[in-house]
Amino acid sequence: MSLLELSGLTAGYHGGTVLHGVDLTVEPGGVTAVVGHNGAGKTTLCQAVAGLLPASGGAVRWDGEDVTSRPTHRRTRMGIGYVPQGRRVFGSVSVAEHLAIARRRDSAWTVDDMWEMFPQLAARRRHHGGLLSGGEQQMLAIARALLTGPRLLVLDEPTEGLAPVIVEQIRSTVGRLAESGMAVLLAAPQPQWPIATADRLCVLDAGRVTGRFTGTEVREDPKPLIEMLEL
Numbered sequence: 001m002s003l004l005e006l007s008g009l010t011a012g013y014h015g016g017t018v019l020h021g022v023d024l025t026v027e028p029g030g031v032t033a034v035v036g037h038n039g040a041g042k043t044t045l046c047q048a049v050a051g052l053l054p055a056s057g058g059a060v061r062w063d064g065e066d067v068t069s070r071p072t073h074r075r076t077r078m079g080i081g082y083v084p085q086g087r088r089v090f091g092s093v094s095v096a097e098h099l100a101i102a103r104r105r106d107s108a109w110t111v112d113d114m115w116e117m118f119p120q121l122a123a124r125r126r127h128h129g130g131l132l133s134g135g136e137q138q139m140l141a142i143a144r145a146l147l148t149g150p151r152l153l154v155l156d157e158p159t160e161g162l163a164p165v166i167v168e169q170i171r172s173t174v175g176r177l178a179e180s181g182m183a184v185l186l187a188a189p190q191p192q193w194p195i196a197t198a199d200r201l202c203v204l205d206a207g208r209v210t211g212r213f214t215g216t217e218v219r220e221d222p223k224p225l226i227e228m229l230e231l
């Protein structure tokens with residue numbers, strides 16, 4: 001039994017269909033990457049997992065339980081942590097307040113753990129979200145999700161627009177989380193991070209999974225994946 005299992009997941013907006021019967025499983029202790037061009041449906045998939053977008057068909061199972069009709073706050077409580085594309089940090093709320101608000105009492109992580117994990121945030125704890133760099137905002141968005149006590153971290157394009165040095169820092173932090181047992185679902189338009197460290201990859205094209213690879217396969221030979229993405 002997988003931690004997260006999507007079977008035949010169909011979802012969209014205003015009666016239109018974006019995801020067409022997606023099958024995907026995510027296991028603890030590793031990174032599962034969904035790679036696809038802009039508009040392929042990655043955000044739609046992440047939102048359907050987080051419960052922000054209802055499924056119009058198929059099922060979302062969490063730890064063997066059907067959670068397809070569960071609202072977002074209940075999925076959060078069950079252990080699905082969502083880091084949205086664009087970070088959604090509040091401009092006039094301080095870093096420390098973001099974290100204090102986000103923390104669930106039964107979360108294994110504390111705010112002090114986040115200061116240790118992201119020293120840049122510690123240095124800016126009194127700054128408002130709007131004054132942070134893109135990288136700092138991304139760290140804050142990840143810290144905020146971690147404080148909900150997730151078993152799965154859903155990361156929607158977490159490196160969008162960030163400097164390579166920050167990308168590397170976020171990648172290694174997420175890698176350590178996965179090594180320590182966290183399940184990670186990573187949506188990425190570019191395959192570099194997935195090729196470097198993902199355990200499993202799938203290609204999403206126009207709302208359909210068109211390819212599946214193991215990390216070992218793409219590290220031995222990334223060409224089939226690159227060709228599939230037409231890069």
Ligand SMILES: Nc1ncnc2c1ncn2[C@@H]1O[C@H](COP(=O)(O)OP(=O)(O)OP(=O)(O)O)[C@@H](O)[C@H]1O
Pocket residue numbers: 013014018036037038039040041042043044045085189
């Ligand atoms: N709120 C919305 N209302 C209507 N259509 C939407 C909405 N959000 C996304 N779409 C459409 O759904 C399709 C998939 O978009 P989605 O954002 O899931 O793709 P993506 O792979 O995450 O791309 P990007 O990297 O650009 O975010 C696109 O055609 C997009 O225009």
